[in-house]
Structures are given as structure tokens and as C-alpha cells.
Amino acid sequence: MKCLKRSHCPIAFALDIFGDRWSLLVLRDLLFKGKRRYSEFMASEERISTNILSERLERLEGEGLITKSRDKTNRRQFIYAPTQKSFDLLPAILELSCWSAKYDPKTAAPPALMRRIRNDREGFIREITARFTKSTILH
Amino acid sequence: MKCLKRSHCPIAFALDIFGDRWSLLVLRDLLFKGKRRYSEFMASEERISTNILSERLERLEGEGLITKSRDKTNRRQFIYAPTQKSFDLLPAILELSCWSAKYDPKTAAPPALMRRIRNDREGFIREITARFTKSTILH
Numbered sequence: 001m002k003c004l005k006r007s008h009c010p011i012a013f014a015l016d017i018f019g020d021r022w023s024l025l026v027l028r029d030l031l032f033k034g035k036r037r038y039s040e041f042m043a044s045e046e047r048i049s050t051n052i053l054s055e056r057l058e059r060l061e062g063e064g065l066i067t068k069s070r071d072k073t074n075r076r077q078f079i080y081a082p083t084q085k086s087f088d089l090l091p092a093i094l095e096l097s098c099w100s101a102k103y104d105p106k107t108a109a110p111p112a113l114m115r116r117i118r119n120d121r122e123g124f125i126r127e128i129t130a131r132f133t134k135s136t137i138l139h
Numbered sequence: 140m141k142c143l144k145r146s147h148c149p150i151a152f153a154l155d156i157f158g159d160r161w162s163l164l165v166l167r168d169l170l171f172k173g174k175r176r177y178s179e180f181m182a183s184e185e186r187i188s189t190n191i192l193s194e195r196l197e198r199l200e201g202e203g204l205i206t207k208s209r210d211k212t213n214r215r216q217f218i219y220a221p222t223q224k225s226f227d228l229l230p231a232i233l234e235l236s237c238w239s240a241k242y243d244p245k246t247a248a249p250p251a252l253m254r255r256i257r258n259d260r261e262g263f264i265r266e267i268t269a270r271f272t273k274s275t276i277l278h
Contacts, residue, residue: 006186007247010236010243011163011167012164014239015161015164019158024154046145088241091237096231098230099153099227100153104152107149
């Protein structure tokens with residue numbers, strides 16, 4: 001499922017894919033929190049509804065940001081995994097996080113992590129990416 | 140007008156403010172295209188509707204991302220200007236643009252500009268910011 005693009009301005013292009021309040025949170029859970037299953041995404045503190053989650057997972061898969069495959073240990077379940085296209089979003093996601101950490105007085109962003117991102121963003125991105133390439137979930 | 144925050148995760152915080160298909164486009168017009176007036180935002184190629192534009196401008200002002208003041212040359216009009224909180228979004232916006240330029244085969248992002256951003260992002264950000272501090276529109 002691909003969405004129609006309003007223009008080919010690079011900002012509009014990105015917003016047409018994940019310019020909503022949920023898609024990036026699903027990617028966050030996948031990239032940073034090690035979540036891989038529908039039930040795990042459902043358990044996030046922002047309380048996504050099941051119909052929105054289904055729709056977003058389908059859209060993210062349609063856009064090539066995630067893959068979906070049967071869980072080998074439980075054939076009734078699916079396993080979701082990020083693709084390179086998702087990894088390439090990490091710089092933008094980390095910059096957004098730094099912005100929020102600066103402007104949200106109640107931010108939950110750990111100060112040590114924010115310092116790490118500011119001082120060695122590329123190293124942190126390599127670390128996140130390595131978690132997936134070392135495991136078996138990336139296809 | 141401030142919106143309720145779902146959590147203080149830094150990604151959720153940012154999405155609660157501009158996780159929609161339009162807010163960042165208004166900031167794009169303001170930051171990169173030199174637009175300052177309601178009628179100028181209305182004229183964007185993505186064809187924002189007047190009620191969405193009003194709502195987004197009000198929300199961006201409520202969040203401290205833009206200021207609104209009477210146009211001295213035409214007292215019936217308002218002039219909008221970005222704040223430091225908007226300038227601080229430039230790294231995230233530029234990273235999003237690089238991502239789109241990579242993945243949109245029809246991208247309108249000029250290759251020379253993308254090279255500039257990749258090679259000298261901080262210099263480009265200073266250049267954008269200087270346009271405003273040199274002019275009279277920043278309060």
C-alpha cells in the first residue's frame with residue numbers, strides 16, 4: 001500500500017510517508033526498543049489502537065520501511081524488521097530527539113544518551129544498525 | 140494553543156507538535172522559501188486548505204515555533220516569523236530531506252543543494268538563520 005504524493009519536495013515526500021502521529025513511533029519501537037511483534041507494538045505507553053497499528057504496519061511495509069515474515073517459532077505470528085530505508089531515517093529521528101530533549105522540560109530522554117548522540121551520532125547509528133545485522137531478523 | 144502530549148519520549152514529543160502532514164510544510168515555506176504572509180502559505184503547491192492552515196499557524200504559534208505580528212506596511216495583514224525553536228529544527232528537517240532525496244526517484248531536491256547539506260550542514264544552517272537575523276522580521 002503506497003500513499004499518493006502531494007509533491008516531490010523532499011520535506012513533503014517524507015511527510016506523506018510518516019507525517020502522522022504514529023508511524024515513527026512504530027519505527028522507534030522497532031529500531032530502539034527491540035520490538036518485533038504486533039502485541040509488543042500494542043503495549044507501547046502511547047496506547048496505539050489496533051486498527052491504527054495494523055494500518056501503519058501495512059503502510060510501512062508498502063513503503064519498504066519494514067519487512068514482515070512468519071515467526072518460525074510460532075507460525076501464527078509475524079515478525080517485523082526494519083530495512084536499510086528505515087536505518088537511513090536514524091539521523092533524522094536522532095535530530096528530532098535532540099530537539100525534543102532541548103525543548104521538553106519533562107523529557108524522558110536520558111542526558112547521557114543525548115550527549116552520546118551529539119558527540120558521536122554516526123557511532124551510535126552504527127551501533128543500532130549492528131544489533132540487527134548481527135541477529136537473524138534482517139532479511 | 141498547546142496540544143496534549145502522549146508521553147515524554149522525545150520522538151513522541153516532536154510528533155505531538157508537528158506529526159501531521161502540514162505543520163512542517165508551513166515551517167518549510169517560512170524557513171526556506173521566504174514566505175511570511177497567510178496568502179503566501181496558501182499558494183504552496185501542496186494546496187493546503189484555509190482551515191488547516193489557520194489551525195496549524197495557531198498551533199505553531201502556541202508551541203513557540205513562530206511569532207505573529209501586524210504588518211507595519213498593511214495593518215490588516217499579519218507577518219509570521221520563525222523563532223529559535225524553529226531554527227533548531229533545521230538539522231532534523233535537513234536530514235529528512237536527504238532521506239527523501241535518496242528514496243524519491245522523482246525528487247525535486249536539487250543535487251547541488253543536497254551535496255552542500257551533506258558536506259557542510261552546519262554552514263548551511265548558519266546561512267539560513269542569517270537571512271532572518273539580518274532582516275527585520277525576527278523579534
